[in-house]
Amino acid sequence: MASVAAGYLPILLFLGVALALSTAFVLLPMLVSKATGSSNPYADKLAEYECGFPAFEDSRAQFDVRFYLVAILFIIFDLEAAFLYPWAVSLGAIGFGGWLAMMIFLAELTLGFVYAWKKGALEWE
Template sequence: MITPLAPYLPLAVVLLLAGLMAMAIPQLTTRLGPKRPSAIKSSPFEAGSESSGPARQRFAVKFYVVALLFIVFDVEAVFLYPWAVNFQALGWFGYVEMLVFAATLIVGLIYVWKKGALDWES
């Protein structure tokens, strides 16, 4: 007799093996790996140079503003590609809709520019 859960048996096996490997690999590397600590190996490493300052320092808000602006204009690029692929099928309606979308983004960019969010010196 076949139960309704029978098709999920291979998935359960894979998940069980993945869980076992996730626990076994760190244990094996800890037990079988080399154990030769030294002052150089124990020192903090940051791109080949000595670290300076605390690791938990505060970042300027400008970094976050630029990250948010990047996301906004990245989303624009994501919407532009499918529109360009289907440009002829969309017709004038799609053209006008993309003009409105692009105009909104341009107005937002002008606003951010006027506010000085893109000026790093200030």
């Protein structure tokens, strides 16, 4: 029975260290900011600092859905490029099955791109 509990000791030690470090990373900056006075707000700290004048409208304004569509398309084709490099490097080892799987993957991405193009997701007014 003692050997089973001893097997869990490294896991419990790891969890204890992780909990202690995560608590320290959260609490120490808060304590340091309280001790140094950097958490005391005043007018100069709360002033606009990015462009120098107050914002025109609410920061929670809705964006056009085209912004999100372009972002999603960028991520999809960025991932495609990230998958193509290791595939090309290991093509000799994976053989015809790996080549066929990548061709199916590229065909699906091409169909998705054509669909987005036909739907006007890439049009900007």
